[in-house]
Amino acid sequence: INSRPTxxxxxxxxxxxxxxxxxxxxxxxxxMDTLNSAAKRIIAADPSTANSTQPMIDKLNSSWHMLVDKLEDVWVQLDDARKAAENLGGEVDRWAMWLQDKDADLSQIKPTGGLPETAQAQLDDFFVLKAEIEQNRPALEAHLETATKYLSDSDRDSWIVQRGVQLTKKWIQVMGS
Incomplete structure (x- = not known):
């Protein structure tokens, strides 16, 4: 079982x-319950067998509990990994939509010339958009860094890695606009 699915x-x-x-x-x-009950009956019927029977039963019970505990540990890891994959995928999608919107906004506010009032309005729109991008820059870059760390050991062909690469390219494109 892979306890770090991506x-x-x-x-x-x-x-x-x-x-x-x-x-x-x-x-x-x-x-296991049957074996424990049988061991108790054997020991009760012949107390002299306790020295040989009880250590075997104790070892068996110890191994059983270790196995069940390991099973629970793997479950916790898998559940955490599933939640992380869901969160990472959701964040990638959210940032991809945001970048797509900002890229579209940038393409719409390219200077087209005209009256000074129009140019001032275009410049104001650009500054508002630039401020929004700069405001979100730390969060997006932190997400990209976290995603890169999380995916460092993963399969490079997985959908989340491909989406992360697309997101990085789109971010570079928006920053270059």
Whole structure:
């Protein structure tokens, strides 16, 4: 099980794998209870067997609890990874839409000439747009940095990596406008 999936689809596949493994393990819980009960009956029937039986049962129970705890740890990691993939994907989409809007705004406010009043209005519109871009710059660049760190070990062909590359290109394009 990959406990660091980088896409929602991959996270869901890993969650399904975990559920299958979890079911395979937990189906033996009744067997564990039966073994513990049988060991108690054996020890109760013949106390001299306690020295040999109890350490084996203790080791078995310890291994069982370690396995169940590991299963829970992997579940927590997968759940966190799924949430991170959902959040990262949502953030990429949100920033991509914002950049697309700003790119469209920039293309609409190119100077077209005309009267001085028109030129002043165009300049004012440009400064408002520039201020909005500059205001969002730290958050977008922080998102790009976080996404790059998160995806550093991931598959370079995954959709989230490709969206991140597109987002970076669009950001460079908007900043160059």
């Amino acid at each position: 896409s929602i689809k991959e996270a869901e596949v890993e969650v399904c794998k975990h559920r299958v493994i979890q079911n395979e393990i937990l189906v033996h819980e009744a067997s």
